[in-house]
Amino acid sequence: EVQLVESGGGSVQAGGSLSLSCAASGYTYSNYYIGWIRQAPGKEREGVAAIGRGGDTVFADSVKGRFTISRDNGKNTLHLQMNSLKPEDTAMYYCAADPPGSFLWIGQFLSRPTHSEWGQGTQVTVSS
DSSP: OOEEEEEOOEEEETTOOEEEEEEEESSOGGGSEEEEEEEOTTSOOEEEEEEOTTSOEEEOTTTTTTEEEEEETTTTEEEEEEOSOOGGGOEEEEEEEEOTTSOSSTTHHHHOSOOSEEOOOEEEEEEO
């Protein structure tokens, strides 16, 4: 059984930072595309950032220059470092993963409407 478990969400003031983590188990983590999706109340899901097997990354325009993504294949973990947070970053953040062969390039992860595996989500709230 594949499991993705997020942690690290919370509340912060605008301009602050938060770090999210996703612990993965139950599959060959290192082979998977993995990333972060967020959804704010009343809004559509938005692909935030993703990282491929070889470490190639992609970010939504709304977070470029503020967020970084990294993966530790030895520990089966994914991290999202969020800096210079804005109130519009407030959302539930989900870790998601897709198996090898799902994409031609990592950028497609962000626009994919659904993913093979999902975590339960962690809330990020940024106050002004």
